[in-house]
Each structure stands twice: as C-alpha cells, then as structure tokens.
Amino acid sequence: MSDWTWEYEGYDPTAERLRESLCTLGNGYFATRGAAPECRAGLVHYPGTYAAGCYNRLESTVAGRHVVNEDLVNLPNWLLLRFRVRRTGGAWCPWFSPDTSALLDYRHVLDLRRATLTRTLRFRDDDVGVLGVRQTRLVHMGDPHLAALRTVFTPEDWSGEIEIESGLDGDVINGNVHRYRALNGSHLTRVRTGPQEPGTAWLSCRTSTSGIGVALAARTVVVGRSAAPSELRPARRRAVHRLVVPIAPGRPVDVEKTVALFTSRDTAISDPLEAALDRVSTAGGISDLLDSHVAAWERLWRRADIQVPGRAGRVLRLHLFHVLQTLSPHTADLDVGVPARGLHGEAYRGHVFWDELFVLPYLNLHFPEVSRALLNYRYRRLPRACRAAAAIGRAGAMYPWQSGSDGREETQVWHLNPHSGRWLPDHSRLQHHVGSAVAYNVWQYCEATGDTEYLHTKGAEMLLQIARFWADLADFDPGTGRYRIRGVVGPDEYHDRYPGATTPGLDDNTYTNVTAAWVLTRALDLLRRLPAWRREELLERVQLGGDELPKWEEVSRRLRVPFHQGVISQFEGYDDLAELDWDAYRARYDGIRRLDRILEAEGDTVTRYKASKQADVLMLGYLFSPAELRDLFRRLGYDLDDEVWRRTVDYYLQRTSHGSTLSGLVHGLVLARARRAEAWKYVQEALQADIADIQGGTTGEGIHLGAMAGTLDLVQRGLTGLETREDALWLDPVPLPALSEYGFSLRYRGHWGVGIRRRRGQLGIGVPDSEESPIRVVLADRAVTVAPGETCTLELPMS
Template structure:
C-alpha cells in the first residue's frame, strides 16, 4: 500500500462492518458506507446513506417506559446493484454474492487522493469459466448532490449475457447499532417510486415526524454497447431497472449508475424530487465525473494535507480524509453540527456532542468558513439553550450534552448494558461542561481567524450567555468561603453520582469549574474590549444587566477546586472512594475499557471506585498551555506549579481505563509535554483507535470523528505548541522521537498556505507572497517577524 491508499485483501464477513465504516465516501452533504453494492442490510453488511442534518424523532417503549429518540436517518439505498449470468438457452445463474459464492480473490482499495473506492474480484462459474469484476464508486466532492458507481465485468473465455439489476431501495430502517434493536427504527414514510425517460428511476419519501422530503434519482446506462433488453420496474418501496448486456472475451460489459440526492432542507430548489431528476438528467458521464471530483479533492488536499513520514503519516491522512468527508467546504452552507461518529454510522444516533472541541482546532487554520458554520449551528440554538437554562432555574444558556435538529436535549434517558442486558438510567445530560467547550471554540476560532465581527456579535452572545449560566450555577458556601458548582457530571462519564446517593450528580468537578472560570474571565475581557455602543447594544439584546458583572468577577476568583494527596481532585470526594484492584480485573477480562459495564454486570458500581473512563482533570492540560493553566489556578488563589501538575498526571494515569477513543489522544498530548518517554504509546493508541477497532466493534457503527481530528491537532498543536493569541503564532515545539519530522500548511489572518515544517532539529516557517501584513512568530526564547514571500528557519534547542 502506498501512503495514499488503503487496501483490504480477501473477504471476511466478520470484518465487513469495520471495513464499511472505514471505506465510507462522503462530501460533507451526504455519505455512503463502503458496503458491497449487491448487499442488503443484515448481520454481515450494512449499506447506508446519511445526509448531514436529516434527523427524525420516534417514540418507543423500553423497559415499560415511553422514550423518545431523535436519530440521523438512514436514507434509501442508492448503491444496490447486482448481476448474474444469462446463458444462450435463456436460463440464468444465481445472483453473484461473496456470501453465497466464494470469489477467487477479493480486494478493496480506498484511494485517498482521488477519494474513490475500487473493488476488484474474480469468480469461477461452472459453465462460463472465470470472470473478473471491477467496481469504482465516488460521492462527488465538486457537486454535493451526486454519486456514481461503475461496474465492469470481463469474461475470459465465454460469450453470453449479463443481467444487471440496479435498484433504489426505500425499504430501509435504522439497524446499524444492535443495542438499539428494541427501539422504533422505521423513519421513512410515503415512499413512492417511478420511472423517467428510458433509463432513470426515481424515489421520493418523507421522514415521519420531522417531515423532511427526500428525492432520489438514478440513471443506469450501458457504456460502449446497447443493452439487449432494458426494463424499468417501479414498485411500492423499491424501484428496479433490469438490463441484459452482451459480454464476450475482449468485450467487457460496462454499466454506470449515476445518482442524485436532494432533501427539502436544500436551498435554491423547488422540490427535492424535481431537483434530483434535473440533476441526474444533466450529469456528465462517469469519466468526466471522476475528473471533476478528483480536481475538487486536489484543491482540498493542497490546503489541508499533513505530511508525516511512515505509518503514522498514512493513518493521519486517513483520519484527515474522513474529517474532510464529514466537514467539507459544502458544510459551510448547511445548518449542521459535528456528528460524533461522522456520517459513517448510527452510533450515538448521529448526535452532536462536544466533539467540535477536538475538531475546530484543526479546521480553524484550514477551513475557517466551516468552523464559523459549525459555530452558527450553536448560535441558532442559543434560544433553545436559554429556555433550557430557565427551565432548570438558571440564567443564561444551558446547552444540551447531545444535540440534534433543534437544539433540545437529545440525551437518552436509558441506556443498555450489553453485558447484563439491563436498561439503566442515563445521567450524562448533566455534562454541562459542553457549554464551556462551545465558548472555547468561539474564542479559538476568532483568535485564529481574526474574525472580530463574529466575536463582537454572535460569538459574544454565546460567550456571555454561557458565562451567565456558570455565574448563576455557582452557590456560595460560607463554611468554605468559596463558590461551588454542584450536581454535574464531568468528562469522565463513569462517575455520575456518589455511592448510594438518591440523586445523580457530583460536586466541584475540577474540569467543569476551571473551564467555567476561563469562560467567565474571557467574557469579562470581551466586555471590557467591546466598543461602548456595541456593549450597550449587546446588553440590551440579551437583557444583561451590568450589575451582574461583579458576581462574574467574584465567582471567577473564588470558585472551588478540590485537592487530595497533593493532586487536583476530579471532584469533591474522589480521593475518598475505594481503590480498584486493576491487576485483578485486567487478568480476568480481555478488556476493561468499559469497566462501568463490567462492574454493573457483577452487581457493583464504578461510582464506588477511583476509576475513570477517560481524561477528566487531564483535559485541562489538553486545552490550556502550562502557563495559561497556572494563571487560571492563580486567579483562584491556588498554586499549581509543574510539580503539582506532574503528580496529578501520574495519579490519573494509574486510574483510567481509556473507555473512550478520546482518552488516549488527550493523554498523548498531555504526556508529550509532561513525560515524553511515555507519550508515544498513547499517541499510537489514538492513531490505531479506529483502524484496529480497539473499542471492540464500535467502529462498525461509525468512525470516532473527534479522535480522528484530534490526532491531526496533536501534530499541529501538541508537537509544535502552536497557539494563536495576541495577534501572533506562538510555538513551543517538543521533541517526540517517533514524530520528529512533520509538515503542514495553515490559513492565518488572510495568509493562505503558511508552511510549517520540522526536520533535523530545525523549524521552518514559510509565508507565501501576498499583500497581507507580516506574521509575528513567538517562541519561548525569541520572537521573529516573517514577511510575505519569506522563509524563516529556526534552530531548536536539543531538549
């Protein structure tokens, strides 16, 4: 395999769902999983197509309780195409499938540069001998509504007919995630099909409650020779186009299927079906579609690619590929957030969590217009977040832990433990720290892009309303002389209550409190910096009384952070919990990543132990440099020097099971600065998370988008120490031997293609020629200014 391709040799039903996720093709508007075209959904395969932002809400009865869930909808299957041999006497062979007929060889090749998936295989027929097949597909990056599949069948020594069946299948449900099987999963209603002209099928339907219209049209055509027969067969939920094509040695049968997809959420159309029919009727042929698709990707790669030698570089490029397929330039025109599992599967129901915290750091300096669109998704849902805060008796904005179409809280009330088969309460909606993540993203986007207009308008509205929520959530405890935030859940997620407590929630979660302090401090800074007229207009718009600001200042300086044994406590009382016998559990179980499920199945609870699912306190080291973190604690009157932080890192390293793909990523970045010798094992785990499916079957339900984007940020920010603040690029490179060479380009303050490259102990900064102002670059021991058209080479210290 080259640095630009991923190949999967052979056919193994057990690995199909993993490969299907990793071979998903998309363009930011929609994506289609890498299932073989002849397959239908079952235990082995899961062909599926998802359009960004197309959600639907259904009611189910679970464990005797009525629950309502909103899901990213599995749309009609456009990919379905199968074939069989037709003999001279009119008889036919079986429809080909590797599940029923073992191929002689079978290979999938994912070409990252061209964004195509090629499948090649050969099979032997008792009468026809050996036939070879090549199928190439794409989801067009230039035109976000198009996809195409070319199938070429070649006979070595036989002449006859090839019968091809091309289908638009509306008889689909959401069935990618097995543990959701007891839920209502049929989202599509009013399915209609029909034929248009001589070679086009169409299908239209609507989502049952969100009432989103979906229009799909498919043109199936023979290339180089006409079919001997062609018949369009629309039916109630499926539309079938059946063709018979002559095939002979040296004369392969070539069939192109071109598909257009529109929904009623699209702009500049009259109706989805009409738009799809117009689109497919005027679409170019397959070779021309490939050319324009590859050209669109070439433009993307020029500005976004990361260059790292070796296997790590191959994996990073795969990660970037999937980030760009989910969040492409087309995303800038959509009202969508960052789906935690991409557009690749149905885990987490396609919801938006806090994953943009790990994604925007990379996008801000590559595709800032996409970052802005993702922040606009949050701003449009600010009124909903304010209503949620009022319903909870709070001021400001309380954003949901899981968001979907309209910004209400979509977190499920129950979740299934597959080990015990029991449905349990889900208290993760108490992760109010998602608001701090949104505020952090607003600030970082504006620092990176210089978008002062956004910071002073929509960004300011979100930042101040989130600060307002934190100030109002803080309760003063006279006995401690400090404010406390109580009844929350931190990033850890294992701990959602105290042992035997009647109510869920924890007090004084360190991550929640420190990030709340950061939000309050940034909000106060912004208020002071705003022009007087804008400050007045903003205060009037969000009905903010300037009399609230003194409390913001006080809370930002007197919020409590607990400590025990000389380390930062994850939450109040964490140090009083029992210690877990980690060695015993590692010996007894193959994997203890989901320790919560193991203990619950044993009749125990992880709430009793000092055991965390993922980085919680250590997330502070992911978001903030050591200087900024020390300043935040100093603001609160705590002295957290390097020694306290090192002890804290050591403490939680021994008590974390890494039940989330984000955990290894965060630990890798933190250790790159705290304990470099141990960093690589965590970085390597983060790189392997999806390609090796280290969570045990979860990648088949969708890639982990935050972790993929986070590995790119680990190179961009973790290894370089890159920060964008005070109108400068701040760099503090760390030597990580396994990633000692790297290069990437940035868009910064109007400069397109600022090159950053490290090799042989040197850091090279190249600023392309333009009319923009010079860039100030600040390192720990010096500051330089690099003018457009110049390259600056900096010799780095050895340690």
C-alpha cells in the first residue's frame, strides 16, 4: 500500500461492516457506505446512504415502554447494481453474490488522493467460465449532489450475454445497529418510482414525520455500444433499469451509472425530483466527473494535508479523509452540526454531541468557514437551549447532550446493555458541560480567525447565555464558602449517581466546574472588551441585568474543586468509592473497555468504584495549556503546581478503562507533556481506534469522528503546543520521539498556507507572500515576527 491508498485483500464476511465504514465515500452533503453494489442490507452487508441533517422522528415500544427517537435517516440505496451471465444459448446463471459465488480474487482499494473506491474481483461459474469485474465509485466533491459507479465486465475464454439490473431501492430501513433492532426503523413513506427516457429511472419519497422530500435519479448506460435491449421497470418501492448486453473476450462491457440526489432542504431548487432529473441529465460521463472530482479533492488536500512519516502518517491521512468527507466546504452552506459517527453509519442515531470540541480546533485553521457554519448550527438552536434552561427553573442556555434537527434533547431515556440484555435508565442528559464545549469552540474559532464580527454578535450571545446558565446553576454553600454545581454527570459517564442514591447526578464534577469558571471568565472578558455601544446593545438583546455580572465574577472565582490524597478529585465523594480489582477483571475478560456493561451484567454497578470510562479531570489538560490551567486554578483560589498535576495524572491512569475512543487521544496529549515515555502507547491507541475496531464492532456502525479529528489536532496543537491568542501564534513544542518529524499548513488571519515543519530539532515557520501583516510567533524563550514571503527556522532545545 502507498501513503495514499488503503487496500483490502480477500473477502471476509465478518469484517465486511468494518470495511464498509472505512470505505465510505462522501462530500459533506451526503455519504454512502462502501458496500457491495449487488447486495441489499442484511446481516453481512449494509449499503447505507445519509444526507447531512436529514432526520426523522419515530415512536417505538421497547420492553413495554413507549419511546421516541430521532434518527439520521438511511436514504434509498442508489448503489444497487446486480448482474448474472449465460453462455450463448444457455440458461441464466444465478445472480452474482460474494457470499455464494466461487471467488478467485477479491480486492478493495480506497484511493485517498482521488477519493475513489475500486473493487476488483474474478469469479468462476462452472456453467460459464471466469468473469472479471472492476468497479470504481465516487461521491462527487465538486458537485455535492452527484455520485457515480463504473463497472467493467471482462470474460475469460467464453462468450455469451450479461444481464444487468441497475436500481434505486426505496425499500430500506434504519438497521445498521443491531442493538436498536427493537426500535421502529421505517422512516420513508410515499415512495414513488418512474422512468425517464433515455435510460434514466427515478425514485422520490418523504420522511414520515419531518416531511423531508427526497429524490434520486439514476442514468445507466453501456459505453461504446449501440442500444442494448433495455427495460425501465418501476416497482412499488424500487426502480430498476434492466439491460442485456453481448459479452465476449476482447469485448468487455462498460456500464456507467450516474446518480443525482436532492432533498427539500436544498436551496435554489423548486422540487427535489425535478432538480435530480435535471442534474443527472446534464452530468457528463464518468471520465469527466472523475476529473472534476479529483480536482476538487486536490484543492482540499492543498489546504489540509498533514505530513508525518511512516504508518502513523498513513493513518492520520485516512482520518483527515473521513473528516473532510463529513465536514467539507459544502457543509458551510448547510444547517448541520458535527455528527459523532460521521455520515458513515447509524450509531448514536446520527446525533450531535460535544465532539465538535475535538473537531473545530483543527477546522479553525484550515476551513474556518466550515467552523463558522457549525457554530451557527448551535446559534440557531440557542432559543431552544434557553427554553430548556427555563424548563428546569434556570436562566441562560442549557444545550442538550444529544442534538438533532431542532435542538431539543435527543438523549434516550433508556439504553440497552448488550451484555445483560437489560434496558437501563440513561442519565447522560445531565452532561451539561456540552454548553462549555460550545462556548470553548466560539472562543477558539474567534481567536484563530480574528473574526471579531462573529465574536461580538452571535458568538457573544451564545457565550453570555451559557455563562448565565452556569452562574444560576451554581449555589452558594456557607459551609465551604464556595459555590457548588450539583446533580450533573461529567464526561466520564460511568458515574451518573452516588452508590445507593435514588436520584441521578453528582456534585462538583471538577471538569464541569472548572470549564464553567472558564466560560464565566471569558464572558466577563468579552464584555469588558466590547465597545460601550455594542455592550449596551448586547445586554439589552439578551436582557442581562447589571446585577447579574457581580455574581458572575464571584462564581468564576469561588467555584469548588474537590481534592483528595493530594490529587484533584473527579467529583465530590470520589475518594469514598471502593477500589476495583483491575487485575482480576483483566484476567477474566478479553477486554474491559466497557466495564460498566460488564459489572451490570454481573449484578454490580460501576458507580461503586474508582473507575473511569475516560478520566475527565485529565480532559482539562487536553483543553488548556499548563500555564492557562494553572491560571484558572489560581483564579479559583487553588494552587496547581507540576507535582499535583503529575500525581493526578498517575492516579487516574491506574483507574481508567478507556471505554471511549476519545480516552486514548486525551491521555496521549496529556502524557506528551506530563510523562512522555508513556505517551506513544496512548497515541497509538487513538490512531488504531477505528482501523483496528478496538471497541469490538462499533466502527461498523460509523467511524468515531471526534477521535479521528482529535488525532490531527494532537499533531497540530498537542505536539507543537500551538495556541492562537493575543493576536499571535504561541508555540511550545513537545519532543515525542515516535512523532519527531511532521509538517502541515495553516490558514491564519488572512494568510493561506502558513507552513510549520519540525525536523531534526528545528522548527520551521514559513509565511506565503501576500499583502497581509506579518505574523508574531511566541515561544517560551523568545518571540519572532515572520513577514509574508519569509521563512524562519528556530533551533529547539534538546530534551
């Protein structure tokens, strides 16, 4: 394999779903899993197609309980293309399937540079002979509504006919996630099909509740042949174009299928079906489409590629590929958030969590227009977040832990433990720290881009309303002389209540409290920096009384952070929990990442133990530089020196199961600064999370977008110590021997392509020629100014 390709040899039904996820092709508007075109959905194959932001809500009855869930909808399958052969004068052979045919060769090649998936295979039929098949597909990055599939059939030493059925299949459900099988998955209704000569079939439908219209049109042609016997056969939920073509050695059959997809959410159209038919009729041949598609990707790679030698570099490029397929420049025109599992599957029902916290830091410095659009998704749902806070008697904005179409809380009330088969109450909606993630992303985007217009308008409104929520949620405790935030769940998720408690929630989760203090501090900073007229206008718009601000100041300095045994406590009372016999559980189970499910299946509960899914205290070291974290604790009245932080890191390393794909990522970055010798183990885990499916089957339900983007940020921000603040690039490089060489380009404050390269103890910074102002670069021991057209090489201290 080259640095730009991922290859899969042979056919393995048990690995098919993983391969389908990792071979998904998309363009930010829609994506299609890398499934075999001839196969419909079943236990092995799942040809899902998803359009960003296309959700639908359904009711289900599960274990005697009525539940409502909103899902990212599996749209009609445009891939469908099946075939069978016969010798001249003979009977038709069975339809080809990789599951039943005698395969001689079978191979997939995912070309990252060209963003194509090519499948080559040879199979033998005893009544006919050997047939070779080569299929190449793309989901067009230049025109986000187009996709194409080219199939070339080559017989070996026999002549006859080949029958091809090219279809649009509307008889699909959401069935990618096995543990959701008890839920209603039939989202599409009013399915209609029809023909459009010459050679085009169409299908239209609507989502049952959200009423989103969806239309696809497929043009199928045999290249270089006179008109072959052809029949367009619309059926109730499927449109099929049937062709019968002579085939012989030296006369391969080349079939091109071009598809257009539109929804009623699209702009500048009258009707989705009319738009799909028009677009597919004017689309060029696949060779032309491929050229323009590759050119569009070349522009993306110029802006975003990351250069790291070896296998780590290959994996990072794959991660970047999937980030760009989910969140491309086309996303800037859409009202969508960051789906935690990309557009690659149906896990988490396609919902938006806090994963943008791990995604936007990378996008800010490459595709800031996409970051701004993702922040606008949150801004449009700010009124709903304010209503959610008011519903529990609080001021400000309470963003939902899981979000979908309209910003209401989409977190399920019950979840299934596949180990025990029991449905359990889900309290993860108490993860109010998602609001701090929104505020953090607003601030980081504006610092990176210098977009003061956004910071002073939409960004300011979100920041103030989130700060207002934290100030109101914090209650003063006379016994400690501190403000406390009670009844929440932190990022760890294993602990959602105290042992034996009848009500969910924990008190003084450190991550929640410290990030709340950070939000309040940034909101106060912003108000001080605003011009007087804008400050008054903003306070009037959000109806913020002057009497609220003194409390914000007080809460930002007096929120409680619990400690025990000289380390920072994850939450109040953490030290009272029992120690887990980690060695015993590792000996009994192949993997203990999902320790919560293991213990529940044993009749126990993880809430009794000092055990974390991901150590959320250490998340603070992921978000904030050591200096900024010390300043935050100092503002709160606590001394956080290097020794306390090292003890804290050591303490939680011994008590974390890494049940989240984000855990290895966070630990890798934190350890790169705190305990460098052990960092590479966790960085490797983050790199392997999806390609090795370390969680045992979850990647087949969709890639983990936050973890993928986070590995890119680990190089861009973690290894360089990169911060964008005070109108400068701040760098504090961390030597990590296994990743000692790297290079990437940034888009910073009007400069396109600021190059940063590390090699052999040197850090090079190059600024492309332009009319923009010079860039100030600050390191721990010096500051330099690099003008456009100049390159600066800095010697780094050996350590």
